[in-house]
Amino acid sequence: MYHYIKKLMYTVNVGTPSVPFGRMLLEQFGGANGELAAAMQYTIQGWNCVDDLGRRDLLLDIGTEELSHLEVVGALIRMHLAPLKTDREAAEADPLVTIAGGGGVALFDSMGNAWTADYLKIIGELDVDLRSNIAAEARAKIVYERLIDHTDDPGSIDTLQFLMTREITHLKAFTAALESLEKNPFSIGRLKPSPGIVDEFLNASKGEGSEGDTDMRGPWQNAFGLHLVDAHGGPGDGLSIGDVHGKIPGEDRGKQDSAQKAGTAVPESELVGSKG
Amino acid sequence: MYHYIKKLMYTVNVGTPSVPFGRMLLEQFGGANGELAAAMQYTIQGWNCVDDLGRRDLLLDIGTEELSHLEVVGALIRMHLAPLKTDREAAEADPLVTIAGGGGVALFDSMGNAWTADYLKIIGELDVDLRSNIAAEARAKIVYERLIDHTDDPGSIDTLQFLMTREITHLKAFTAALESLEKNPFSIGRLKPSPGIVDEFLNASKGEGSEGDTDMRGPWQNAFGLHLVDAHGGPGDGLSIGDVHGKIPGEDRGKQDSAQKAGTAVPESELVGSKG
Amino acid sequence: MYHYIKKLMYTVNVGTPSVPFGRMLLEQFGGANGELAAAMQYTIQGWNCVDDLGRRDLLLDIGTEELSHLEVVGALIRMHLAPLKTDREAAEADPLVTIAGGGGVALFDSMGNAWTADYLKIIGELDVDLRSNIAAEARAKIVYERLIDHTDDPGSIDTLQFLMTREITHLKAFTAALESLEKNPFSIGRLKPSPGIVDEFLNASKGEGSEGDTDMRGPWQNAFGLHLVDAHGGPGDGLSIGDVHGKIPGEDRGKQDSAQKAGTAVPESELVGSKG
């Protein structure tokens, strides 16, 4: 359960309010990569994660912090939107907030799109959820960076710098949580991919490019056992599809190769309850 | 531009059609982690990526292959939905497909939700987009695995095994593309996080848990320089927020520490045009 | 800011899990009248309410409790959905939860619709927001009642009875908060309605009804000064529209009649800080 402490996690000061900047900030309140999305994604993953109580705790620690961040972003936005109430031109630029919302914050992004749970990535497989979270933190970091680039107000920058920094903290924590599972990075779930075909990088885009590019080569065509095959339009389009067979009982399928089960907790020795 | 070859990338055979399974399969046609989402995410990232022609090619190779996968999934679904036209009980279980769509596939997920671009994660920073793609491939792999677990039809399993395998191929390729950028994994974008506060893992969820958990400890509290601080409800909630300062000119901020710029192409020596 | 306590506000026990009932329960997790909608509506109203610190506290008290309720509902759903992982027929009935979510809860309603902030009613005028909240609590009470009617599991009923009861608590509290503003119930905002026309109840639906009804009369045609006028298709359709004039400076318009300003706090004497 939750308690709310009547204090912002970070004190917000705004020198010069800017309605257009306040509107930009809505991306981190009700936007696709914003704080509510982060809070909900991690918290619900945590509630679903009953097999690994350590990482459950991690998910709820960070999910809860993101809720506190949502409040900080909201306070920052309210200060920037304040002129909406007296400045008609500003009001016209953001009619939804002005007319429907009375100048307060609400769960919209910078273009007035209502927040939707379609933004969330919750697949219910712990290692995969951690990967989704790592990507989410990286995106949020970029969004804060871009916001900092669009303001000169020192107080706003301070707050955004704080929030941006915490995304890197969470990125580190989620990475540690994933790596400590000690899974092979290409072993996802329980079923093995078909050998042979799994290592064929298909060259499906061809020819000289409009951007001056030709058919390029890169490490993604020879790392991790990969090699290049060319699309040719025939059966399998160049892939050795003869190697694919249905899921049958036996050694070769339906088992996970070497990695631990995704949901496996950190060994007892590493997880010590604070009261234990 | 695109050419369409009138052939499925993988020949689809269905022994025993199952309408409920056909409905499940819609997750990979018009669902949040499905093939259209993958195709659009990678393709549009590729079109936007004009500074790194090698990884642009990679994104379009894989984006194009996902379009071909969309067609394969669609063919599989149509075969499983075929009884809709004659079986009233089956039809009643999926009225949208039956009544509005005449039994064909359309861009809906298993619960009839229309596909939306809100599913996509396109942030326009190459290394971050690659992380989003790695997470997306991992999720799609899990979805195929779950689908395989819900059918006994050998032909369907064959097709799904093929598609599942290719997700691992793409996972490898995106990982190679990210790693070959040789970026510090915690260096995202251009601005540095605030030192000190970046390493504080905040314990915001506390007490003994309903699931039998106490306050757990794990590597996410001591890896990569992280250490634990306890939320206490006071200013900063335990974080050393005194260390945060606004974006100022100078050494300490506004610069990227050690990593390459995200958009940087692979060195010339590694990228050889196929006609070069 | 928020703290999370690792304990459910109400201990959830489920005797006989039922997947269809679990799906019904999703209405209160990710549905239009569910706990997240309540938590977000009240919390964001509270954050926006900086002129009336007493009612701000009220909104955040209840908003926070609703977050705790969200967790309780989620725990109840997870227990009911547990058979999804082993029962194929159950899985087929809820493919989105099974295939995309791995059997866990997520922010969907009972039909798989993603939660959207379009469910929220946040207008930024305190007395009106309180009315929206009173209506929201009444709707949520009904939803819990209907859920109780669709299960025989004593543990589930216990939990739902708890949650249902709290909606009435909140209904009382919001009503007290509204009534203590001592506003005329028909005085909304600052501008006065046009006299005359404001009291004309327009009879726009006419004739003998298909349900056996004729043109009915009721107190809504003569209470509060109202009287009936008949639609006739001419100018104003029977309304005395000649009485409407533009917003002009002066006594008759642009002022609120007798009530207090919506955002006005409770008198000092009634609001005592707990530390004061």
Place this chain on the structure above:
Amino acid sequence: MYHYIKKLMYTVNVGTPSVPFGRMLLEQFGGANGELAAAMQYTIQGWNCVDDLGRRDLLLDIGTEELSHLEVVGALIRMHLAPLKTDREAAEADPLVTIAGGGGVALFDSMGNAWTADYLKIIGELDVDLRSNIAAEARAKIVYERLIDHTDDPGSIDTLQFLMTREITHLKAFTAALESLEKNPFSIGRLKPSPGIVDEFLNASKGEGSEGDTDMRGPWQNAFGLHLVDAHGGPGDGLSIGDVHGKIPGEDRGKQDSAQKAGTAVPESELVGSKG
């Protein structure tokens, strides 16, 4: 069934068209609290309300009038948007209306969001639906007031004043319809809340506030039998949850205390058919 009379309910005159104001007005055409939302909410409630023919008539009278208002708002918007066709800067500010709609009105709000039935509150319990409608009318009144505040055009103000006035008329009528049901305002539906716990106001937000607030006290903590309990993080978080029991046969549960059934019609004596 419906007849359309080729006449606006209120004659619309616009002196000086303003595209930004036209865009603001879209809130009342295709927005969350706009006229279509009102028309659909009341009309569909009315169609569902077959047990109380008097209030059914009320709902259809007002639902029908709102449709006529929708037309009036549409006419007002079209006049304000007229310069879109010749003024490029105006056109750029509203590209959706200009490019996709040719300058006409359509069912979008001021930010181009398509109207959605997610805006509607239709729960199918008459007294609760009336509460939703009372709140809806109050919100719509505020929206019109804000619109009036953003224009100086006398003709536009006239029209908006007319529409705003009618919201108060409807607010009165819905209030009369609710009060004449003579229900206890805290008796919703059929099931009784658990005594004891229903009267505990939970103080879940604590401490001194960032806005200068402390833990506030107000009538919502002592009216209607309520009293304050403090959240403490233990079982029930301070609530006397021991008092909750499952729905059992007998006196104490499953019955409505004193109020009439929600759907009950006004006594015969009060409801007289116009032809009776």
Place this chain on the structure above:
Amino acid sequence: MYHYIKKLMYTVNVGTPSVPFGRMLLEQFGGANGELAAAMQYTIQGWNCVDDLGRRDLLLDIGTEELSHLEVVGALIRMHLAPLKTDREAAEADPLVTIAGGGGVALFDSMGNAWTADYLKIIGELDVDLRSNIAAEARAKIVYERLIDHTDDPGSIDTLQFLMTREITHLKAFTAALESLEKNPFSIGRLKPSPGIVDEFLNASKGEGSEGDTDMRGPWQNAFGLHLVDAHGGPGDGLSIGDVHGKIPGEDRGKQDSAQKAGTAVPESELVGSKG
């Protein structure tokens, strides 16, 4: 403005209610091709159509009739959904209607998707809007036909046959309204297409097909001046793109060839006001 007559346009009788069929019927209440979509599309087109008062009248005649149809469909659905209140299995199959809506109709489709104005096609060019309407009527006709195919209840079939018939009536009327504009069917809007390239049918899908098809030929490759060109992957992909030039002042561009302006009214002689 609108008047509502308390009578269904078609008397609805249901012999044997069927909840699954009631759910199917929701497609025509709150679905993509349903009656509200039709009513809103034609009505709003009519309100925007101030240059052609004849066709404006047509659009409002049909738009109004569709509103009356919406009511008829709603009455039919309510009768089929009646068992929801007593049959738990039926209730579980449609939890949204049962739990959130109390068994009444609401603006959802058969899978619980909320109605959205994204379904509408309103482009603001009269002849094009008429084409959209012709297609909409054809789709609605098919939906009614499929519904008839999924019930054996004579009363339900009667009602659906009535509604299906009216779609053909409207199809005829919209066709007459389009044809009487006497526009060249390939002359849309004001700007001329580029000669040469307009007549090249591009063969962009190639090879032998998975469905046994080869590269097919048909009248779409030689009617109306069209001829076939093969995609070859080079500049223009086989199209004679050299023929395209920018919009320049002069004869050859920016003018409509021979047809009347889209918005032009029927000649005076054909349009006689009923009171004229």
Place this chain on the structure above:
Amino acid sequence: MYHYIKKLMYTVNVGTPSVPFGRMLLEQFGGANGELAAAMQYTIQGWNCVDDLGRRDLLLDIGTEELSHLEVVGALIRMHLAPLKTDREAAEADPLVTIAGGGGVALFDSMGNAWTADYLKIIGELDVDLRSNIAAEARAKIVYERLIDHTDDPGSIDTLQFLMTREITHLKAFTAALESLEKNPFSIGRLKPSPGIVDEFLNASKGEGSEGDTDMRGPWQNAFGLHLVDAHGGPGDGLSIGDVHGKIPGEDRGKQDSAQKAGTAVPESELVGSKG
């Protein structure tokens, strides 16, 4: 399956980038009538169309070309949005693209609405799908025309003229494909409408109009056997509803009058495989 050729179908040149125009162009990238909508609508119709391999080929030819157009539009938009990265005022006007997307294109329309499959019209009855496509092409032609009207940049006009021209090509091809089915234009699907009532045009909008119109007459009241009946509010509202009867076995119902089945292929003689 698909191959991607690294070349734009049309070379895009932009002289003077304009961010507001770039935003307008998004209508044709991620908007309701844009290129992705066209590509998906035709392609999925084609995949579903297994009974008429000729028209299947047509649908995939055009669907594939639209994908290539999507890329061209995307390239044009990227060039116009380029100043977003350096011009703060431009960035503020389109915060979603700037902050969330880094200045690249994504699947949004001009107001930031995410693309949704709700835009598509796929009914699964070939002749009706062709009608939907004819209307879609006409709408897209208009959108391009309006875009051309809002720019003076010759290179942009060239590209838009090319794309606009192709819409007419496709309009011709879809028309040829429909007409060669040789169906009666008012014979949709298999079931016959009820005679008598099908020919009654209902005058449901009445009286003298606000726009100066009276009750108008036009060819839609007397073409194709139609005649006018007046709404009067009684049973059937003026329609001869006595003529409607349920679907019964026999001559008069359940059969299609004279036309071919919608899905019928062009006669063998007209369809010659390119390799046959």
